[in-house]
Amino acid sequence: MTKKINLFANLKSDFASGLVVFLVALPLCLGIALASGAPLFSGIIAGIVGGIVVGYLSKSHLSVSGPAAGLTAIVLVAITDLGSFNAFLLAGLIAGGIQLLLGFIKAGSISNYFPTNVIEGMLAGIGVIIFLKQIPHAFGYDKDYEGDLAFNQPDGQNTFTELFSVLGHVQLGALLITIVSLFILIVWDKIPALKKLKLVPSALVAVFVGVLINEYFIQSGSNLAVLDNHLVKLPVPTSLEELGAIIVTPDFSAITNSKVWIVGITIAVVASIETLLCIEAADRMDEQKRYTDTNVELKAQGIGNIISSLLGGLPMTSVVVRTTANNTAGAKSKMSAIIHGVLLLISVLAIPVLLNKIPLATLAAILLLIGYKLANPSKIKHFWEKGKYQFIPFIATVIAVVFTDLLKGVALGIIISIIFIMKGNLQRAYKFRKEEYKDGDIIHIDLAQEVSFLNKAAIKQTLSSIPENSKVIINASDTVYIAHDVLDLIKEFKKIRAKDENIKVKLEGFKKAYNLIETGEEGKHVFIEHK
Template sequence: MKVSTKYFKADMLAGMVVFLVALPLCLGIAVASGAPPFAGIITGVIGGIAVGYMSNSNVSVSGPAAGLIAIILVAITDLGYQTFLSAVVIAGLIQLVLGLAKAGGISSYFPTSVIEGMLVAIGIIIIKKELPHAIGYDLDHQGDYFYYSIFDDKNYLADLIHSFNYAHAGSIIIALVSILVIIAFNKVPALKKIKAIPGALVAVVAGILLNELFAVALPDFVVKDEHLVLLPIATSFTEFTNQFTAPSVEGFLNMKAWIVGITIAIVASIETLLCLEAGDKMDPLKRFSSANKELTAQGIGNMLAGLIGGLPMTSVIVRTSANINAGAKTKLAAIAHGVFLLLAVLAIPGLLNKIPMASLAAILIMIGLKLASVKTFKHMWHNGMQQFIPFIVTVIAVVFTDLLKGVGIGLVVSIYFILKGNMKLAYFFKKEKHHAGETIHIDLAQEVSFLNKAAIKQTLAHLPNNCTVVINAANTVYIDYDVLEMIKDYMNFGSKDKNISVILQDFKDEYKMQDYASNHVTN
């Protein structure tokens, strides 16, 4: 697919910002998954360059995701790394088949309230997980935050307060300065006009310079190596190539590897489709992406990653959010971030290892605040309870469980309101005076499904004695068989008990309702 260069400068700068955010996340997820740190870089490069090029999305960014950490950790322990890589290739193959089979349409069925709730929850989790890093207490950086359980840190508030005992003044200063820089570039009119230099990039540069200044003037404030980006450095070409690993051929015949592959394919596909939908909603140009092409691209990306020693990937909401916030307009930004990752590994690992994690934490905290803004809560509240309740349930569920469980709970609540709404919309009910008594009109909607059966049945059951009811199907295109059978039963039995006359109006001949009318049918 052709890559647009219309927004070349904006996309390249956005790619640089996403690269700075993605670099430590790629390393952190790899370490948390029990894989070599370089495996995360491999996936980041492929997710940026290969998937970025093949994807139909203009703003989505792919890479290793924390939502797969638990699966990867168990799989590597049980299967060994090379057999695990076979499972990654298998997962990619399954995703490729799903994309070609056009199974990506499932993403269209995620309600807006659930997507909005997922975004807000991720924003809250980002802030929550980055606060310790911002004060220099970042011993277990988790990455993209998709895998998150309240049981992992149920004493979080107490732990956060306790972490201030280990807070580092230098990290706090760097984080605060970085946040102020980003706010200034977002709020100060003169700085907002400088589109060529994103605030996040300036924040990172400020963090490096501050730490260098501390080294000269305030040694006690220096941020140590464990709180800086840690990129593996190869001292020779052989050492660099040795970081790549091929999958085990025998692994493709291992049933456990196939089970892991299927699991990864399902989880990664769902997370990708959710992120794709969310990315389209955040896209300032409001473009739509093909879910089927995204699954195909992800499948090819995972196959490539598995073949050379990388982790499985998904479309990642944190990087996508950073991409959009940095001003990305086309897929060139995602591709550029992958190129920057590759160049960084090859050319400047030493310089990148000077970036304080506190600066990156500041960038992510600002992204989290934008995702979980008060405006979003107000907007959903004004949309009514049918939108707000699924939204707030999704927020709470994702924060206190994980992405997939939380979205699942939100979908269940949303479906309840959808079903409730459909039951009300099945027909229009009105009363009017009639010279022979009371006449009640029930005008059926364009489509009447089995979901509407209970509501119509309830209405018929509560009609007054000795009345006339007119059931009008003039505007109806489809009536479910169960609803037709219920109306027939009512005409044969239910209406006679109350001496109710039933008039069927404009029912199609194929419904064969004529023989059941207690009085007559008007066509």
Template sequence: MFKYLKHDLPASIVVFFVALPLCLGIALASGAPLFSGLIAGIVGGIVVGSLSGSKIGVSGPAAGLAAIVLTAIGALGGYQNFLLAVVLGGIIQIVFGILKAGIIGYYFPSSVIKGMLTGIGIIIILKQIPHFFGYDPDPEGDFAFFQVDGQNTFSEILETVNNISPGATLIAIIGLSILLLWDKVLSKKGKFFQLVQGPLVAVAVGILFYILTKDSETLAISAEHLVSVPIPEDAASFLGQFSFPNFGAITNPQIWVTAFTIALVASLETLLCVEATDKLDPEKNVTPTNRELLAQGTGNIISGLIGGLPITQVIVRSSANIQSGGKTKMSAIIHGFFLLISVILIPRLLNMIPLSVLAAVLFIVGFKLAKPSLFKQMYALGWKQSVPFFVTVIGIIFTDLLIGIGLGLAVGIIVIMIKSYQNSHFLHIEDKSDGRHKIKMTLAEEVTFFNKGAILKELDSLPRETYLELDVRKTRYLDNDIIEILDDFTFKAKERNIDIKLVSERGIEENPDSFIEFFKLRPKIAQPEKG
């Protein structure tokens, strides 16, 4: 792992600057102590990063759980009771991993995963526009359309027009210029510019700008536009920021309901992120999903035991890691240590970082996730790929991550059903010399109730005086619904003078009296007889 330290160390610094405001913002949006978000980020980096099989995934507090956390803290009667639910949720996740539930992640269509990445990229950009201009009423990390400050994504942007902060906007533009210059020009000029990442320079310039302009009436950046890390007075007050679960509430059924909800949502979000991260990974590594659930569960147990928020693997930090050249899990682990060391040693320096500069960093992350060329590429693949993609993107923008993915998945299933409907059989129509139609219908390898409509339509459209050859030699599974349709058709066939020739691996049967009896006697319709 240390072989790639020259790549992982610079990437970890970028991930640190992306993670810091998100950890604090998600804690604020969740109605939890600010320090709880930092605990989750530290545990997600060091503990989960060490145990995970993902080389480039980064874990921490997740925006998708903010609404659940906010509701649960009030419903369970306090933060310590909620921490117990986090610990139990981690245990349930470990059970999921032991039961090999990680396979669920492989059942999400590629178009939905790409839509998820693009939707998150767009929502990052939209959510960072107010912070870029120094208007910060909604906390960082609130990615839902309906925000905790009472606004929605677009109304917040409109409000920003009348609340632009000159100083925050100016340093955001300077920071964005540095990032673009570093990414497009300087990074290609030498190893120094690859080792020292643009975000580090932009943040350093932002701190310097804050110090030089803090007495200016026009350009000064107010405290609400800066990072806000809790500052302990001494070691005792630092340790006092940790909270511990109330194990006395373990018999409360609501605790268990919340624990299962956390485990389910956190596991699903993690598995989706794993799929998305593996797609972004230039090395095309494949993350072992069951091991990931075990790592996430362990992380949530430890986070809950010391006062942290629930943890998942998160795409914003993971994509920032990939874009910055991270190669191994050392990047995630080091970023966790950076969070730990910085909140202990330099919290006052961190609190000089303008949020608008970090918004500029996230702009770049968001744009790389939602490149315009991807929309053209997905459209060119046809409606079966593009429709689930666009539905997922729109769903994420106008609802939240999980609902958007759910909508995309539902549309993806409908597309599969339509495709299955269309591909249930093949028809070969041939005119015979005596004027009768000879029609050959070859059933697919698997024919289910999804195909009822297509097969019914074709059978009903057969003209009178037809010779129908039904070939099931390639069919490995024939749903009982289809057998009943064929059986019913034998009566209509006699009325319309349609002759049926049934061809299977077991032989040929002319005008079968009952398809039900035929397939009942031959349950393995496509398997040749032995001996």
């Protein structure tokens, strides 16, 4: 029986963290919509639905859903290829339906096979990207949109060359706001009296102070003033008609278009993988070590994408940046994600003018700290100390995520981990003790706990190197699994080569491990399988 979650049990900390996530999510929703070639409000709608609907249906305590940077390229190409945003919304609807189906067939269980070091590498890589991507915004250079996590940028630069471009475009007012904001964010939680003010998170104070500083610059006519290009840009409806025009519906007449179905399937697969990766990351972050039902999560994401598409919103996933911000701000339950969605809804309807006064520099300060915490050098040291089999997949994932994207980075990390597992199996499947073999010595071959088909070649080579007229003991006492390929190999060795070359073979432990028994005198043992 599933334990019911009390959404109001930690309202103070959840409201504070929801507020922080709202501040982080707002420019990300707008930036991702802009990069996707979609209406700006489509990103906000996805953020609202991701917060309220998915937040409520999900069993994850920390995960926050919304429009994802990893889908921008797919969305941009799809809208152009399908000819209209309405047709694309139908593809989003189909994607949601497929995710719902994936949840029912329990496809979410594949997340259990993501290695921990690869998940940690993904988080560290995302942290590096967030940190590097926020440096230009911190200096007032906002040519690349907020929320872009790709190495190659739409402006022709990449993550690293953009840093050099900053040198010729430093906006002193933005830099000052960044410094003040960072000071508040770092100091606020270190002062005991201020730390107790759970409902007044340091991020909110930093944003408030950043707005006041910039308003002072504007009112005084200072050249330090941060102007429109460096502020949050939320569309401001001037009438009910404009507000109503925000809701765009899918073009159901495109249901017979095969391209719509291809886009829908593509979005469903990519969004589901990104969500499962983020859920695994969220569970790793959770100090209470609670685990999320990933099949329920796929169903929640599916319903969220269906509703978002019906309302004119972008497709969504569980998102690492928002989830990390949520965890860092002290979220205790999924109420935080719901609150962030409610705040998005209220703010865009009631106070868009006030939100448009927020400098991107102060939001950059918040994200700089989030990026640093994700990519903390102590994490690299931790995996280094665990040895090369843990460190190499970790650091490869970090580098690949930074230079390519999340999915490619994780794929590389998993491939390297699999190679190491295969190599480990080859090395540990058996132990061949034959130090300076002399006539009359006994050769011991001790099989490991698991011997798979991957070990066949190595065992075959070992058996072929056994000299004539020798004595061999093959021990499977500690083995719990052995592949039939390897069993056949041992049978052939014993029945044919051992007989031809006068090799005496003794088998130990095979009855216990493989339901096999041995008969005969030493040197004349044969396999007899139980029927």
